[in-house]
Amino acid sequence: MRALALLVLTLLTGCRAPLVRHEFARAAMGTEFRLVFYAPDAASAERAAAAAFTRIEALDAALSDYRAESELACLGRTSDGPCPTDWTLISHELALVLAEAEDVARASGGAFDVTVGPLVELWRRARRQGELPTAERLATARAAVGWRALELDRTRGAVRLLAPRMRLDLGGIAKGYALDAALAELADQGIERALIDGGGDLLAGAPPPGVRGWRVAISGLDSADPGADRAAAYFELAHAALATSGDLERSFELAGVRYSHILDPRSGLALTEQRLVSVLAPNGMSADAWATALSVLGPEGLALVAERAGFSARIVAASAAGLDVFGSGSFSAALSCATPARSGPGAQNP
Numbered sequence: 439m440r441a442l443a444l445l446v447l448t449l450l451t452g453c454r455a456p457l458v459r460h461e462f463a464r465a466a467m468g469t470e471f472r473l474v475f476y477a478p479d480a481a482s483a484e485r486a487a488a489a490a491f492t493r494i495e496a497l498d499a500a501l502s503d504y505r506a507e508s509e510l511a512c513l514g515r516t517s518d519g520p521c522p523t524d525w526t527l528i529s530h531e532l533a534l535v536l537a538e539a540e541d542v543a544r545a546s547g548g549a550f551d552v553t554v555g556p557l558v559e560l561w562r563r564a565r566r567q568g569e570l571p572t573a574e575r576l577a578t579a580r581a582a583v584g585w586r587a588l589e590l591d592r593t594r595g596a597v598r599l600l601a602p603r604m605r606l607d608l609g610g611i612a613k614g615y616a617l618d619a620a621l622a623e624l625a626d627q628g629i630e631r632a633l634i635d636g637g638g639d640l641l642a643g644a645p646p647p648g649v650r651g652w653r654v655a656i657s658g659l660d661s662a663d664p665g666a667d668r669a670a671a672y673f674e675l676a677h678a679a680l681a682t683s684g685d686l687e688r689s690f691e692l693a694g695v696r697y698s699h700i701l702d703p704r705s706g707l708a709l710t711e712q713r714l715v716s717v718l719a720p721n722g723m724s725a726d727a728w729a730t731a732l733s734v735l736g737p738e739g740l741a742l743v744a745e746r747a748g749f750s751a752r753i754v755a756a757s758a759a760g761l762d763v764f765g766s767g768s769f770s771a772a773l774s775c776a777t778p779a780r781s782g783p784g785a786q787n788p
């Protein structure tokens with residue numbers, strides 16, 4: 439009798455097995471990637487997760503600034519010789535990321551700039567040695583930075599570097615692209631209801647069965663006490679990305695001043711403003727890049743995001759008076775009114 443009931447149910451539901459929630463995690467790109475999705479069975483879930491992780495790892499190998507043999511690092515070294523460099527043909531993935539990077543650099547007036555590599559290295563050294571960069575070192579690094587000195591031929595998929603000793607750093611955008619690529623990989627495997635968390639940057643596909651979106655939370659600057667975290671926000675995310683920039687964990691202190699891992703490429707200086715930026719966007723790569731750009735621009739940059747279809751943003755800024763919250767466009771409208779179960783970056787899954 440039960441078997442008959444099951445058979446009838448199976449026929450009624452179009453012969454599809456019920457979807458079951460699966461979760462996988464793996465370290466990549468200096469963080470942890472977590473996949474949460476609905477699949478009909480464990481075997482297809484594992485196949486899909488393996489495909490998504492393989493894609494993320496391949497991107498990590500090509501786009502990392504840490505790996506000496508990555509495509510990105512090799513490209514940077516071409517500028518150690520005579521200048522400008524010859525055109526270098528690049529991979530489809532790198533061309534896509536550099537095209538978006540160029541668009542955001544132009545739109546943000548150079549606040550976002552993937553040629554910041556020499557400055558990133560300079561400020562990493564400052565952190566290690568516990569002393570600020572000298573004016574001379576700063577000037578040398580700045581001479582090798584500038585988004586206009588990275589010339590991209592979108593038709594041919596080629597680049598050339600116009601300044602000596604340039605170094606590219608995709609730390610502000612590559613993770614977002616990896617989210618997009620991983621979600622596409624899951625879709626190729628027939629998985630549509632998925633959420634991917636790349637160290638706090640989120641990308642959602644279709645929602646879990648029966649609900650409007652994936653319940654996700656972002657914390658405010660004052661996340662030590664979730665109860666008092668008035669800037670915390672909750673979303674139901676579907677077919678959209680939510681990126682966050684400006685985490686305090688990666689900042690460091692020198693002579694009582696807190697310096698961020700995000701730099702203003704226009705001055706060469708590490709940011710000292712304490713800001714937490716969240717950007718909602720149609721895809722992971724744009725969300726990631728704009729979250730970094732707005733960290734540099736501050737609230738004045740919100741208008742740039744508001745004019746883009748499907749984008750909205752929020753900036754929580756620390757001031758002497760406490761926390762100021764600035765919002766653009768539909769960001770507040772996108773907030774879910776639901777009471778959160780817990781606070782903090784990352785996903786709260788149904």
Ligand code: AMP
Binds near residue numbers: 554558607610703730
């Ligand atoms: P995110 O956490 O996405 O804001 O990215 C921060 C990382 O991007 C840093 O660790 C650097 O590797 C790189 N970065 C820092 N400042 C900038 C900038 N102004 N534009 C582009 N990338 C940056």
Ligand code: MG
Binds near residue numbers: 728
């Ligand atoms: Mg970013």
